[in-house]
Amino acid sequence: MYWRVRKVTPEQIARQYGIxxxxxxxxxxxxxxxxxxxxAPKVAPEIKVxxxxxxxxxxxxxxxxxxxxxxxxxxxxxRDELAPGVKKQLIAQEMLAKNEDDLRSTAKTLIEQHQVxxxxxxxxxxxxxxQNGMLPVEVRGIVAIHSAQESGPSDPVHFDFKFKIGGRAxxxxxxxxxxxxxxxVPCIVEFQDVSPKQG
Numbered sequence: 098m099y100w101r102v103r104k105v106t107p108e109q110i111a112r113q114y115g116i117x118x119x120x121x122x123x124x125x126x127x128x129x130x131x132x133x134x135x136x137a138p139k140v141a142p143e144i145k146v147x148x149x150x151x152x153x154x155x156x157x158x159x160x161x162x163x164x165x166x167x168x169x170x171x172x173x174x175x176r177d178e179l180a181p182g183v184k185k186q187l188i189a190q191e192m193l194a195k196n197e198d199d200l201r202s203t204a205k206t207l208i209e210q211h212q213v214x215x216x217x218x219x220x221x222x223x224x225x226x227x228q229n230g231m232l233p234v235e236v237r238g239i240v241a242i243h244s245a246q247e248s249g250p251s252d253p254v255h256f257d258f259k260f261k262i263g264g265r266a267x268x269x270x271x272x273x274x275x276x277x278x279x280x281x282v283p284c285i286v287e288f289q290d291v292s293p294k295q296g
Contacts, residue, residue, distance in 0.1 A: 143279075143280065144232075144280055144281065145223055145232065147275075147280050147283065148223065148232050148234060148262045148283050149221050149223050149234060151178075151262060151283040152221060152223075152234040152236050152260050152262060153218055153221055153236065154178075155174070155178050155179075155260065155285055156216070156218060156236045156238070156256075156258055157170070157216055157218075158170035158171070158173050158174050158178065159174065159187075159192060159193075159258070160214060160216050160240045160256065161214060161216070162207060162212055162214045162242060163207070163212065163213045163214050164204070164207035164208045164210070164211060164212055164213065165213075167203065167204050167207050168200060168201075168204045171193065171194050171200050171203075172200070174187075174193060175193070175194070177265070177284075178283075178284065178285055179193075179284070179285050179288075180263075180284055180285060180286045182286075183285050183286065183287065183288050186288060187288065190290070192290075207244075210244040210245055210246050211244060211245040212242060212243070212244035212245075213242075213243055213244070214240055214241070214242050214243075215240065215241045215242075215243075216238065216239075216240045217238050217239045217240075218236060218237070218238040219237055219238045219239065220235070220236070220237040220238070221234065221235075221236050221237075222234065222235045222236075222237075227261070229263075230263065231261040231262060231263045231286055231287070232261070232262045232263075233259065233260070233261050233262075234259075234260045234261075234262060235257065235258070235259050235260075236256075236257075236258045236260070237255070237256065237257045237258075238255070238256055239253045239254065239255055239256070240253065240254050240256060241253040241254070242254075254292075255292060255293050256290075256292045257290075257291045257292045257293065258288065258289070258290055258291070258292070259287075259288070259289040259290075259291055260285050260287065260288055260289075261285070261286050261287035261288075262283050262284065262285060262286065263281075263283070263284055263286040264281030264282065264283065264284065265281070265282040265283065265284035266284075
């Protein structure tokens with residue numbers, strides 16, 4: 098009995114096993130990429146807590162239309178808490194006073210109406226640092242407004258704000274540190290209002 102010897106050409110091998118070789122190389126390449134990728138930047142727990150408290154504070158200031166504290170809250174936003182781009186955005190959206198005259202005018206109206214705002218934060222959700230080293234935080238809750246003239250919304254209003262928080266830079270361009278010398282002074286560098294539309 099004789100066995101027939103077949104001649105196998107490289108073209109036949111490529112056709113028969115080419116897809117397997119390509120799949121193997123692809124899997125190997127992905128495993129190498131996965132094991133050598135840099136670790137995602139981690140934020141220290143105390144900084145995360147500090148930034149979460151800061152997001153709550155900024156939310157309170159943004160929604161504060163109480164005649165007693167409106168001016169102080171707005172000045173805090175204008176002076177320390179917001180990056181210049183965010184200030185411009187909030188002024189354009191009419192969520193922030195344009196200047197001190199506008200602030201005084203609004204404060205006078207709130208005093209005349211004896212308006213107060215009750216703000217309840219129900220969720221404050223920090224995420225992991227993004228690729229730019231900013232900490233995204235989402236703050237949700239309800240605000241209820243009451244005035245002597247009943248000029249505000251009669252029902253509580255739900256809000257949902259998304260912030261990106263970074264360290265505030267000093268006049269020299271270097272990051273500012275809090276009194277402990279370790280924690281960066283926070284600043285809102287991005288803001289998005291994703292509150293549900295009121296029907």
